[in-house]
Amino acid sequence: MTDRSSLHAHEVQAIAERIRTLAANGERAHIEKGGVHHFVPLPKDPRFAGRTVDVSSLNRVLEIDVEKRLAVAEPGVTFAELARATLAHGLLPIVVPELEGITVGGAIAGCSVESMSYRHGGFHDTSLEYEIVSGAGEVLTCSREQNPLAFEMIHGSYGTLGVLTRATFRLVPAKPYVHMTYVRHTSFADFERELRAHCAQGDYDFIDAIIHSRDALVLCLGRFADTPPYTSSYRHLEIFYKSTLARREDYLTTEDYCFRYDTECHWLTATFPPLEWKPVRWLLGKRLLGSTNLIRASGTLAPLLALKRRPDVVCDVFIPARRFGEFWEWYSRDFDFFPLWVVPYRVPAMYPWIGPEHAARMHDELFIDCAIYGKPNGDPSVDWSERLEEKTYELGGIKTLISRNHYSEERFWSIYHRANYDAVKRQLDPRGVFPGLYEKLHKVG
Numbered sequence: 001m002t003d004r005s006s007l008h009a010h011e012v013q014a015i016a017e018r019i020r021t022l023a024a025n026g027e028r029a030h031i032e033k034g035g036v037h038h039f040v041p042l043p044k045d046p047r048f049a050g051r052t053v054d055v056s057s058l059n060r061v062l063e064i065d066v067e068k069r070l071a072v073a074e075p076g077v078t079f080a081e082l083a084r085a086t087l088a089h090g091l092l093p094i095v096v097p098e099l100e101g102i103t104v105g106g107a108i109a110g111c112s113v114e115s116m117s118y119r120h121g122g123f124h125d126t127s128l129e130y131e132i133v134s135g136a137g138e139v140l141t142c143s144r145e146q147n148p149l150a151f152e153m154i155h156g157s158y159g160t161l162g163v164l165t166r167a168t169f170r171l172v173p174a175k176p177y178v179h180m181t182y183v184r185h186t187s188f189a190d191f192e193r194e195l196r197a198h199c200a201q202g203d204y205d206f207i208d209a210i211i212h213s214r215d216a217l218v219l220c221l222g223r224f225a226d227t228p229p230y231t232s233s234y235r236h237l238e239i240f241y242k243s244t245l246a247r248r249e250d251y252l253t254t255e256d257y258c259f260r261y262d263t264e265c266h267w268l269t270a271t272f273p274p275l276e277w278k279p280v281r282w283l284l285g286k287r288l289l290g291s292t293n294l295i296r297a298s299g300t301l302a303p304l305l306a307l308k309r310r311p312d313v314v315c316d317v318f319i320p321a322r323r324f325g326e327f328w329e330w331y332s333r334d335f336d337f338f339p340l341w342v343v344p345y346r347v348p349a350m351y352p353w354i355g356p357e358h359a360a361r362m363h364d365e366l367f368i369d370c371a372i373y374g375k376p377n378g379d380p381s382v383d384w385s386e387r388l389e390e391k392t393y394e395l396g397g398i399k400t401l402i403s404r405n406h407y408s409e410e411r412f413w414s415i416y417h418r419a420n421y422d423a424v425k426r427q428l429d430p431r432g433v434f435p436g437l438y439e440k441l442h443k444v445g
């Protein structure tokens with residue numbers, strides 16, 4: 001047993017002991033993973049209610065098997081650390097969420113999407129095995145063969161079923177650079193046609209898009225490359241999302257490509273315009289920019305932000321590809337917020353956490369993730385977070401639960417698979433050390 005794995009085993013036993021004590025005392029708890037949370041801060045946040053189960057020490061890459069192209073990591077490893085560790089071997093995780101501080105555990109228990117998702121789905125879909133500490137303080141292993149329902153239901157469980165303590169997942173060969181091609185469309189129909197064509201052909205390693213306005217829809221198509229004529233950096237003065245409108249092609253190191261949206265946290269810097277000014281970036285960029293700095297800053301400003309009627313809308317909605325046109329019609333006419341990040345996402349098989357009724361309405365293998373980062377929501381006459389949730393439901397889609405949720409319990413469990421969730425909850429957390437999924441994510445409307 002390596003030092004790392006014996007240290008791992010020791011710390012997992014301590015976490016299990018902690019949970020057994022909490023269960024015996026009938027106490028409630030939440031998981032503290034360290035670092036920043038990629039949740040939209042809410043006043044009196046119920047998601048962090050109760051005692052703490054601290055798993056912040058579980059932040060190591062335990063193994064990289066170059067031959068088998070597999071990695072084993074603890075949940076607190078950030079994707080910045082993971083990408084750096086695997087790229088040193090010419091390998092990369094298949095789905096690398098773009099913000100450096102997102103962790104392996106959060107990408108599995110929460111959600112994850114990136115520009116290889118058009119082929120592979122989310123990070124969970126590239127995973128093979130999980131070690132979990134249950135709400136009863138037992139340490140168990142699950143995979144698609146062993147405890148398959150628990151394996152599937154930990155995905156998107158938002159820390160309500162147990163603590164993920166180790167994950168084994170696949171890697172792909174990676175070249176040191178990425179060559180980007182930007183195709184600009186002025187009509188949605190042409191844009192959608194070409195997006196769907198590339199997803200079907202699979203002729204690029206990376207496919208996503210940025211819709212800058214109703215008539216500036218840019219496909220961002222990437223291929224691994226060995227020898228670039230030059231490389232661009234968007235880590236300080238230059239702004240990545242703007243470059244996709246100004247350029248026809250570009251070259252980035254693969255690491256910079258993975259975190260191309262990190263400096264602006266997509267385009268959250270646009271909500272505070274001085275952060276896009278070069279002199280300000282030159283002077284303070286290193287301290288202020290970058291998703292972790294920006295999210296920390298918004299945390300510090302939370303009391304101020306709480307004065308807002310509602311937080312800005314930050315949410316991903318996954319729309320069945322065959323209904324993307326309908327979504328666009330509503331979005332461009334009513335919701336009207338740009339830039340919009342667009343990522344095609346293939347669901348390898350219907351997730352067991354989606355209820356049968358909703359799965360029948362989804363009825364598609366390809367989804368279009370439409371990600372909104374920062375739509376103001378202060379108008380007393382309309383709650384855009386609620387409207388977005390309603391439209392997504394109407395079109396048979398799914399939204400991420402990282403911000404405000406407005407579902408009635410009945411509607412929620414018509415979307416999510418109650419029987420499967422309850423079965424795994426009874427198995428893993430019979431005494432309810434962790435809150436239920438609906439309860440944890442709905443207390444504050």
Ligand SMILES: Cc1cc2nc3c(=O)[nH]c(=O)nc-3n(C[C@H](O)[C@H](O)[C@H](O)COP(=O)(O)OP(=O)(O)OC[C@H]3O[C@@H](n4cnc5c(N)ncnc54)[C@H](O)[C@@H]3O)c2cc1C
Nearest residue numbers: 037038075097103105106109110111112113158159163164
């Ligand atoms: C501004 C913003 C931008 C985003 N951009 C992207 C993006 O570009 N790509 C993308 O894929 N996603 C993106 N997301 C979504 C983000 O990936 C998810 O919210 C993800 O779940 C965050 O993971 P985290 O590591 O930060 O964990 P946290 O936010 O801290 O936690 C997420 C959930 O996972 C649970 N959890 C964490 N660790 C464990 C564990 N060890 N065991 C059990 N449960 C655990 C927590 O309880 C929580 O419910 C974005 C989110 C925000 C707010």
